[in-house]
Amino acid sequence: MNCRSEVLEVSVEGRQVDEAMLALLHTILLHRSTGKFHYKKEGTYSIGTVGTQDVDCDFIDFTLVRVSSDELDRVIRKAVAEFKDALGNSGSDGMGQISLEFYQKKKSRWPFSDECIPWEVWSIKVNVVNLANEQERQICREKVGEKLGEKVINIVEVINRHEYLPKMPTQSEVYNVFDTSLKDVQPYLYKITYQITDSLGTSVSTTMRRLIKDTLAL
């Protein structure tokens, strides 16, 4: 099975990085989260309810829709904040990429550890621009809002192709497909990573960190 890979590119001002990343990551996670599974006897299960929340951005003319889960929101915000800090520390040419990877765990026999097999990767390339005055910032607010709208449409287009999705797991397998650590919703297993492009444009990752969401113990 080939991993599906999608790339989104945005150019934003420094203070818009957080909200732009949150908007796109939350839009993807909205589509890749279900309600909590409750397994019953005879192999059947019922699914909890996913609520949604509108969030107005402060620095972009945009309203994002996210899953109503404060826990999930905290995790994503933390990842985005780290990415933004790394971008800020990299120097004046702020270019970087944050990736949201959905994967499945495949149990291997002892002594080999479980494999993580990605099935969908979203890469968001960010280019941070500096603006000279308030007028340019105002225009940027609107432009970035429109651009994010286009990206949301792109995301929805990809998702609605209904390409590969992991099969709904049995109770014993659910941890290999879904992140069951949250109280209220259940996203597919995912991890967020980022890399910063240095000013020469080479993609050598000068700071590469993994934010591991599952309990991948090596």
Add this chain to the structure above:
Amino acid sequence: MDSDLSSQDRKDLDKFIKFFALKTVQIIVQARLGEKISTCSSSSPTGSDWFNLAIKDIPEVTHESKKALAGQLPGIGRSMCVEISLKTSEGDSMELETWCLEMNEKCDKDIKVSYTVYNRLSLLLKSLLAITRVTPAYKLSRKQGHDYVILYRIYFGDVQLTGLGEGFQSVRVGVVGTPIGTITLSCAYRTNLALMSSRQFERTGPIMGIIIDHFVERPFTNMAHMHPCSYRTPGEDEGGTYAGIEDSQEVCTTSFSTSPPSQMVVPGKEGGVPQVPAQPNHGTAAEHCRIPSCPNGQSPQPGEMHSDVLCMCGTQVTTTSLDLPFAAFTPRANDLEVNDPMVHPPPSPAPSSPLQGSLHSNSSSHSGGQPQDDFVMVDFKPAFSKDDLLPMDLGTFYREFQNPPQLASLSIDVSAQSMAEDLDSLPEKLAIYEKNIDEFDAFVDTLQ
């Protein structure tokens, strides 16, 4: 085509399509109410949340959707459309977007109805949630209220896109294949909002002026063309279960109970702003806000979206006139009042405007007998004023008390005297403060 589908699957599929259509309309209409939507996730399945999504049902919207469906389902050749349009306070309207739920003949016979189709429909609703915040009408709907309102209309049959103007864009929300056809959800939206922008430019005058223009003629005559059933105000929640509506309920109740024309028309009414609109207006208003006929007797809660813009503007005028009771003294109000046939002309020029005359209507009988003589200043006795204490007219009163009185300590005589005294007493005061220095320090510590 249907022979491969078991009867149970067919029943399930029909149910899914029906509820999908209802939820689609709810999402679209709620996204155009002008406020942020928020629902809670629940880990325990309640059994009543279709597609495992928390989407509240506004009863009025459900009612309209079911009426439009009329027992049928969206199918091949029978598209369900939700048209969103904008209506300005001047009565201009413009279609903004049309959301279409269509079905074509391309079938996916192998797909599992109760599982795959259901989950894909759920995914499609999530996509709809995201896309409804992205089309241009969303921003417009968030700013609705004073100048315009957003309306919706549900219809069945052929998709009509001609009202969207030239160069409209289309966005496909998604598709779901089923054994009886492929469901497609899309949106066509207007890109040319020229009408909107030019109107906004013209709207530079004060609200008072605009509203007075409104009510020179019967305010609701232009509503007669609109099919009352089609244009519905969402958010009228009979049970009051929709949290987002509650705040706006008060606004809308207020707007229905007051009306500018009565305040100018009938001097015989009691002083102050009359609460009940004049009869013809009230009747027509009731027709267009007819959701008042809620079984439990609750007043209408149209939320931010109205079929009746004028009611919202009515609130504005009432508030404005209450906030600026002397707005009657502004020349602009006078000019507009002059041509207003509904307003009784003043018997003499002394009361400076008929609006003033109606605001203090008890006294109009006094002024009724004044001589028809220009340039004669007449003592106008305002209602409830006491002659013995302050024998003055409103104008004098206003001029006298327009500015706050000068502080006594700032008046020159007093300060000249006290300055010398202050200087003399300074050393004494300093000595006292130095003695109590510990107290002051303790006080400062408590502040930190």
